[in-house]
Amino acid sequence: MRIRVIGTGVMGRGIAQWAATAGHTVELADARREAVGEAIGFVGQLLDRAVVKGRMTEADQVRARLVPLDAVAAPGDDVDLVIEAVREDLDTKAELFTGLEAVLPPTTIFATNTSSLPVTRIAATLADPSRLAGLHFFNPVPLMKIVEVVPGAATRPDIPGVLAELVHASGHRAVTVADTPGFLVNHAGRGLVTEAFALLEDSAAEPVVIDRIARDVLGLRMGPFELMDLTGLDVTAAVIDSIWTGFRYSDRLRPSFLTPNRVAAGLFGRKSGRGFYDHRPGAEEPTETPVVAAECPLWIAGSGPDADALRATLPTASDELTPEAVVLVPTWGTTVSAMIAEHGLPASRTFGGDPLSLATRRRVLAVTPASDPEAVRAAAGVLAVGAEAVSVVRDTAGSVAQRLLASIVSVAASIAERSLATPEDIDLAVTAALGYPAGPLAWGDRVGAVRLLELQDRLHESTGDPRYRPTRWLRERAALGLPLTAPAYPLEKETP
Numbered sequence: 260m261r262i263r264v265i266g267t268g269v270m271g272r273g274i275a276q277w278a279a280t281a282g283h284t285v286e287l288a289d290a291r292r293e294a295v296g297e298a299i300g301f302v303g304q305l306l307d308r309a310v311v312k313g314r315m316t317e318a319d320q321v322r323a324r325l326v327p328l329d330a331v332a333a334p335g336d337d338v339d340l341v342i343e344a345v346r347e348d349l350d351t352k353a354e355l356f357t358g359l360e361a362v363l364p365p366t367t368i369f370a371t372n373t374s375s376l377p378v379t380r381i382a383a384t385l386a387d388p389s390r391l392a393g394l395h396f397f398n399p400v401p402l403m404k405i406v407e408v409v410p411g412a413a414t415r416p417d418i419p420g421v422l423a424e425l426v427h428a429s430g431h432r433a434v435t436v437a438d439t440p441g442f443l444v445n446h447a448g449r450g451l452v453t454e455a456f457a458l459l460e461d462s463a464a465e466p467v468v469i470d471r472i473a474r475d476v477l478g479l480r481m482g483p484f485e486l487m488d489l490t491g492l493d494v495t496a497a498v499i500d501s502i503w504t505g506f507r508y509s510d511r512l513r514p515s516f517l518t519p520n521r522v523a524a525g526l527f528g529r530k531s532g533r534g535f536y537d538h539r540p541g542a543e544e545p546t547e548t549p550v551v552a553a554e555c556p557l558w559i560a561g562s563g564p565d566a567d568a569l570r571a572t573l574p575t576a577s578d579e580l581t582p583e584a585v586v587l588v589p590t591w592g593t594t595v596s597a598m599i600a601e602h603g604l605p606a607s608r609t610f611g612g613d614p615l616s617l618a619t620r621r622r623v624l625a626v627t628p629a630s631d632p633e634a635v636r637a638a639a640g641v642l643a644v645g646a647e648a649v650s651v652v653r654d655t656a657g658s659v660a661q662r663l664l665a666s667i668v669s670v671a672a673s674i675a676e677r678s679l680a681t682p683e684d685i686d687l688a689v690t691a692a693l694g695y696p697a698g699p700l701a702w703g704d705r706v707g708a709v710r711l712l713e714l715q716d717r718l719h720e721s722t723g724d725p726r727y728r729p730t731r732w733l734r735e736r737a738a739l740g741l742p743l744t745a746p747a748y749p750l751e752k753e754t755p
Contacts, residue, residue: 260425261337263288263328265355266344267298270372273400274342276302279324280315280401281429286338288328290345295327305401332358335367340425342394344372352376353384360385368418370394374445375501378438379411388413394422395442397692404431405691407442432691434684440505443680444692445498447699449512450670452495454663455483456515457726464652466535467545469659472650475621476613476660478696483663484535488528496522510725511670550649553640556584560604565589565614572617573641585638587612591710592661592717595654596627607631610638613658620647627654656721657714664702665715669730671699672743676732682744700743708737 263286264275271289275298279285287295302325306318315321341359345351356369369391371381382388393409406426410419419435426433436443455469464472470482487495496518503512521534528534536545558580559569569589570576577584586609588598595611598604611625622642626635639649652659671689675682686698695702703711711733718727736743 260284260339261286261335263335263338263341264344265289265331265341265359266346266372267294268344269398270396270400271344272298272302273398274344274372274396275325276305277396277400277429277431278342279321280306282324283429284324284326286326286328286333286335288331288333290331292329299325299327331355332362334362336364338363338367340368340370340422342370342372347373347375349376349380352381356381356385356391360387365390368392368421370422372396374442375440375498377411377440378409379413382411382413389415390418392418392422393436393438393442394426395436397444403692405444405688406431406433407436407444407688408433409436409438409442411438432687434680434688436684436688437677437679439677439679441498441502443674443685443688446502446674446679447667447671447685447689448693449499449502450667450699451479451663452483452487453499453512453514454666456517457666458655458659458662459517460515461655462653463655464650464659468650468652469663471547471621471648472616472623472652472659473663475648476616476619476623477664480694488534488536488538491527491530492518492534493522493527509673510728511666511673513726547648550639550643552643552645553637554644555637555641556581557638557641558584558586560586560588560598560602560609565591568614568617569612573644575641575644584608585610585634585641587638587641589614590625590658592657592665592714593721594656595625596629597721599627599629608634608638610635611654611658612642613660615658615660615664622646622649623658623660624649624651625654625658626651657718661714662718664706665711665718665727667695667699668703668706668711668743669715669727669733672703672730672732675700675743675747676730678747682746686744698744703733703743708733708741708743711743712737 261284262278264271265288267289275285275287287298289295303322306321309315310318371393372395374395378393382391392414395407397403408419408422423433458469466484470485473479473482499514503514506512525531526534529538532539554575557576559566559576566589586604588611590611599606599609606629613623616623624639624642643649671685674680674685682700686701689695690698712729715727715729
C-alpha cells in the first residue's frame with residue numbers, strides 16, 4: 260500500500276515509522292519542507308537503534324520506503340491512503356483535505372489522526388465526505404499497539420473495515436469507535452481522573468496517598484495524579500472539559516473546581532516543574548512514614564463476607580468487644596460514621612477497613628473526626644501485620660479504592676450502554692492504551708455485577724450525587740446474572 264503521511268511532528272514520524280516497518284511505501288509531507296528531511300533522519304536513527312538492540316535486522320530497507328515530498332498537495336494517482344497528523348485545528352485540517360481532494364483520485368481514502376475534533380465535522384468540509392474516517396494513534400506510535408478507527412456519520416461502510424485490516428496487518432490492534440467526544444480511550448480514562456479529583460475535593464486523602472492506593476491496591480501502573488503530572492494538567496483539564504461539554508454535562512464526567520486555579524498558576528506537572536508533585540531539580544521525593552506492625556486488643560464488627568475476610572486477615576481479633584479494644588468495620592460503599600451510628604459502636608475507637616485492600620500489599624484505614632490518635636496508631640499497627648504498608652484516609656463513602664474502581668467501571672459501562680464501542684473493544688483499548696491491569700468491564704466482573712451494583716447504589720445513596728448512579732448496563736446484567744462483558748442483544752439494522 261502507498262500511504263501519504265502529512266505532518267512530521269511526533270505523531271507523524273511515529274506513524275511513518277510504523278507504516279514503513281510494516282512494508283508500506285510512505286510518502287512524507289509537511290508544510291515546512293525542511294521538516295520532512297529532519298523527520299526521515301530522525302526515523303532512520305530509531306531504525307538503526309532497533310537494529311543494534313536486535314529488534315529488527317534491516318534498517319536500510321525500511322528507510323528506503325520513506326519517500327520525501329516537496330508539497331503536501333502533490334498529485335499521486337497511486338496513493339491509497341492519506342493519514343493527516345497536523346495540528347488540532349478544524350480549519351487547518353479542512354483546508355488540507357480540501358486541497359488533497361483536488362489532486363488525489365476518488366479512490367484514495369482520507370484518515371485524520373485527530374484526538375479531539377469530530378471526524379464528521381472535518382469530513383463535512385469535503386465534496387465527498389464519505390471518503391474520510393478517523394485513524395487515531397497513540398504516542399509513541401510504534402510501541403502503543405492500539406489504534407482507534409472512527410467512522411464519521413457519512414463515512415462509506417467499507418472504509419472502517421479496510422482501515423482496521425490495515426492496522427491488524429501492520430502489527431497493531433484496531434478498535435472501531437463511534438465519533439463522539441474523546442472517542443473511546445480518552446473518554447474511558449475520565450473515570451479515573453475525575454474521581455481522583457472528587458476524592459481531593461472531599462479531602463479524603465492527599466494526592467500522594469491516593470496515588471499509592473491506586474497503584475498498590477488497584478494495581479495501576481501510575482496513580483491518577485502522577486499520570487496528570489506526566490501528561491500535563493493543562494492538557495488533562497482541557498480534555499475533561501471537552502468531553503464533559505460534549506456529553507451535555509454528564510454528572511459522571513463532571514470536572515473539578517480545583518483545576519482552573521491550578522492551570523492558571525502553571526502547575527502543569529513535569530513540563531512546568533511543579534504539579535501535584537515537585538519535579539524541580541533537587542526536589543525531594545515524597546516519603547511515607549512506615550507503620551510498625553503491632554498486636555493490640557481488636558474486635559471486628561459486622562457479619563457477612565467482608566467481615567469474615569477481615570477476620571481471616573487478622574485472626575487475633577477477639578470474639579468479644581472489650582473496653583480497650585480497637586474496632587474495625589468493613590465498609591463497602593458506606594461510611595464508618597454511618598456504621599458507628601447504626602450499630603452503636605465506640606466512636607473514638609472504631610475505624611473502617613477497605614475490603615479491596617485486604618489481599619494487597621497496602622491496607623487502608625479510614626478514620627473519622629471522632630477518632631482518638633492513640634487508637635488510630637494502634638489500629639494502623641494491627642492492619643500492618645502481614646502487609647507492607649498502611650494508608651490512613653479520612654472517612655468517605657466507599658473509601659478511596661472503591662470509589663476509583665466504581666468510577667472506572669461506570670464510565671466504561673456508560674460507553675457500552677450507548678453502543679459507542681463493543682465491550683470487547685472497550686477492554687482491549689483501555690488495557691493497551693492506559694495500562695490498566697484489566698479492561699474496566701472485565702475488572703468489574705472480577706468484583707461481580709451484583710456486588711458492584713451494591714457498591715454503586717450505596718455510594719449514590721450515601722452521597723446523593725448523581726455521578727454515582729448505576730448505569731442501566733450494570734443493573735441489567737446484575738439482574739440477569741450476566742457478566743459486564745456480555746454484549747447487548749444485536750438488533751437488525753433496517754435499510755431505508
